[in-house]
Amino acid sequence: MSTLMGDPGADGRFGEFGGRFVPETLVPACQELEKAFRSAWGDPEFRNELSTLLADYAGRPSPVTECHRLSEELGYRVLLKREDLNHTGSHKINNVLGQALLAKRMGKTRLIAETGAGQHGVATATAAALMGMECRVYMGEVDMGRQELNVFRMNLLGAEVVPAMSGSRTLKDAVNEAMRDWVAKVEDSYYCLGSAMGPHPYPWMVRTFHEVIGIEAHEQCARILDGGVPDVVTACVGGGSNAIGIFSGFVDTDAELVGVEPAGGAAVGRKVPGVVHGSKSYLMQDEVGQVLEAESISAGLDYPGVGPEHAHLAAIGRARYESVTDDEVVEGFQLLARTEGIIPALECAHALAWMSRAREELAGKTVLMNLSGRGDKDVRQMMDVLGK
Amino acid sequence: MSSVIGKFEASLRARRESGGKILVPYITGGLGDDWIETLHAVADAGADGIEIGIPFSDPVMDGPTIQEANDKALAGGATPQSILSAIRDSDIEVPLAVMTYYNIAFRAGDTRFATDLAEAGISGCILPDLPLEETGSWAEAADTAGIETILLAAPTAPDERLPLICERSRGFVYGVGLLGITGVRESLAASAMDIAGRLKAVTDMPVLIGVGVGTPAQAVEVSTVADGVVVGSAIVNRMLSGAGPDGVGELVAEFRSALDDASS
Numbered sequence: 001m002s003t004l005m006g007d008p009g010a011d012g013r014f015g016e017f018g019g020r021f022v023p024e025t026l027v028p029a030c031q032e033l034e035k036a037f038r039s040a041w042g043d044p045e046f047r048n049e050l051s052t053l054l055a056d057y058a059g060r061p062s063p064v065t066e067c068h069r070l071s072e073e074l075g076y077r078v079l080l081k082r083e084d085l086n087h088t089g090s091h092k093i094n095n096v097l098g099q100a101l102l103a104k105r106m107g108k109t110r111l112i113a114e115t116g117a118g119q120h121g122v123a124t125a126t127a128a129a130l131m132g133m134e135c136r137v138y139m140g141e142v143d144m145g146r147q148e149l150n151v152f153r154m155n156l157l158g159a160e161v162v163p164a165m166s167g168s169r170t171l172k173d174a175v176n177e178a179m180r181d182w183v184a185k186v187e188d189s190y191y192c193l194g195s196a197m198g199p200h201p202y203p204w205m206v207r208t209f210h211e212v213i214g215i216e217a218h219e220q221c222a223r224i225l226d227g228g229v230p231d232v233v234t235a236c237v238g239g240g241s242n243a244i245g246i247f248s249g250f251v252d253t254d255a256e257l258v259g260v261e262p263a264g265g266a267a268v269g270r271k272v273p274g275v276v277h278g279s280k281s282y283l284m285q286d287e288v289g290q291v292l293e294a295e296s297i298s299a300g301l302d303y304p305g306v307g308p309e310h311a312h313l314a315a316i317g318r319a320r321y322e323s324v325t326d327d328e329v330v331e332g333f334q335l336l337a338r339t340e341g342i343i344p345a346l347e348c349a350h351a352l353a354w355m356s357r358a359r360e361e362l363a364g365k366t367v368l369m370n371l372s373g374r375g376d377k378d379v380r381q382m383m384d385v386l387g388k
Numbered sequence: 389m390s391s392v393i394g395k396f397e398a399s400l401r402a403r404r405e406s407g408g409k410i411l412v413p414y415i416t417g418g419l420g421d422d423w424i425e426t427l428h429a430v431a432d433a434g435a436d437g438i439e440i441g442i443p444f445s446d447p448v449m450d451g452p453t454i455q456e457a458n459d460k461a462l463a464g465g466a467t468p469q470s471i472l473s474a475i476r477d478s479d480i481e482v483p484l485a486v487m488t489y490y491n492i493a494f495r496a497g498d499t500r501f502a503t504d505l506a507e508a509g510i511s512g513c514i515l516p517d518l519p520l521e522e523t524g525s526w527a528e529a530a531d532t533a534g535i536e537t538i539l540l541a542a543p544t545a546p547d548e549r550l551p552l553i554c555e556r557s558r559g560f561v562y563g564v565g566l567l568g569i570t571g572v573r574e575s576l577a578a579s580a581m582d583i584a585g586r587l588k589a590v591t592d593m594p595v596l597i598g599v600g601v602g603t604p605a606q607a608v609e610v611s612t613v614a615d616g617v618v619v620g621s622a623i624v625n626r627m628l629s630g631a632g633p634d635g636v637g638e639l640v641a642e643f644r645s646a647l648d649d650a651s652s
Contacts, residue, residue, distance in 0.1 A: 289495030
């Protein structure tokens with residue numbers, strides 16, 4: 001186990017961040033979940049069942065692709081961890097299969113999820129269909145508009161998609177609605193949280209289910225780089241699940257870790273601590289503590305908070321966090337499509353945007369980027385943005 | 389564990405010792421221009437203590453009524469400071485508690501927020517997203533400032549958890565009447581009677597039930613076991629409907645007389 005990214009203990013702390021700031025009704029549920037996860041993760045049968053599903057159903061391991069034309073364009077060596085090739089089109093399936101198996105083991109019959117871009121919602125609806133469970137997904141009304149294909153996919157998979165109508169009607173509000181549902185239905189329902197955030201044990205559990213990304217990538221890079229590690233490992237950060245997954249494989253190496261946030265949702269970038277959605281972390285808020293609405297071209301990163309372990313990695317200086325504008329993201333999106341024939345999710349285009357901007361700093365280095373999802377879902381939105 | 393009995397708890401105990409049932413209405417701070425008059429009307433209608441909501445942008449424990457009230461108050465420019473300063477100038481005799489979410493206290497700083505409450509004449513504080521295990525730094529600051537930290541106890545709590553909550557709670561123990569968020573329901577949930585009985589069995593502290601207590605009849609029903617009730621959404625509904633301070637006062641008076649009739 002990693003020395004820097006270990007077990008956060010009974011109180012769920014990553015340094016000064018994390019914890020379990022939830023209504024009293026949910027405390028026993030979180031405690032029960034923590035106990036169930038500890039037991040499942042220590043049970044070879046559970047681990048084996050999950051590994052089999054990840055291989056035979058989700059298509060793991062995902063490859064690492066050496067990007068010759070992009071490397072030439074940027075002036076340094078680029079490797080992509082291809083989470084976009086997983087079943088359902090993103091890394092989200094790793095966490096969802098783990099949590100759905102756990103829910104079943106706990107005797108729950110109904111999954112609740114929040115979703116931003118819809119990738120986690122689609123993954124949860126998929127797992128629910130696979131395991132014969134009921135599924136309800138909360139999605140901000142604004143996001144339902146900009147990601148209508150994913151809404152339709154969730155419906156096809158048998159899930160009910162409920163619009164979150166309060167506040168900014170985006171991911172933050174979908175989390176509020178999911179938590180309200182969970183408070184009311186805690187006895188038969190399992191809250192399948194989609195990012196490395198929320199009350200303990202979620203940040204730790206979600207990271208653990210995504211560690212497979214880092215473990216695979218570490219081995220694959222060692223093969224490609226003759227036993228070496230990349231100089232830089234980078235990923236986009238909203239709540240931060242794909243980033244925490246790939247960082248976990250390199251946190252104990254010399255690789256520099258760089259998370260990339262949208263400028264309008266840069267919780268780590270602003271470095272103001274706060275408490276919302278169950279944990280203490282960095283949080284975009286006004287001077288009296290009202291949570292601010294994030295603003296990003298990408299629904300999946302349109303979130304004012306960030307997972308607590310990222311706040312910790314930033315606070316101790318082990319990872320650094322950059323932010324990029326929507327315009328830079330649109331450039332990054334097209335860059336990968338043109339040079340490598342891969343259309344990235346808008347979320348991942350944030351990391352590409354930073355990689356493009358930082359080409360002088362990165363000259364001569366080897367950079368591993370986690371391509372956490374494919375961009376099919378964003379094509380319609382990009383048609384409008386690019387005026388085609 | 390012994391602690392000094394604060395003003396909020398003293399008022400509740402006085403009602404209980406006189407053989408009556410306790411009524412704590414909830415109103416949303418900063419909702420409309422006349423909310424301080426509403427506060428007076430609620431006090432005059434026979435409240436034993438009043439809970440004042442400080443609106444928060446992401447109230448996960450609250451249903452549609454209180455969410456709407458929150459949004460309207462925030463849109464009208466309500467801030468923790470504006471609410472506290474209006475309370476400070478209000479000369480209300482009935483003890484007051486605020487209910488808000490922890491980020492509001494955390495952002496100000498635990499000590500600063502507790503001191504601000506005390507200076508505004510507030511006796512108690514309810515932070516529904518700060519469960520027992522996370523109360524540490526806040527509760528210490530609140531104790532020092534003389535603010536009673538009221539903890540919630542939910543139907544999901546195993547038996548061994550309830551005495552721990554009662555021991556750390558000040559003012560009263562807030563029994564959550566049902567599995568769910570705040571709001572008026574057609575009938576009282578069985579869980580309300582159950583949690584009231586389980587709490588009464590382990591504590592001498594006043595036990596009030598809130599969440600899902602929306603009519604005088606439901607208040608009377610649950611008070612056959614509990615020491616009294618917290619009534620929120622029903623009253624905020626009345627505020628939102630534009631009934632004005634008098635209309636809200638009338639509703640509180642209905643709860644008061646129903647509870648008085650039942651205990652006489």
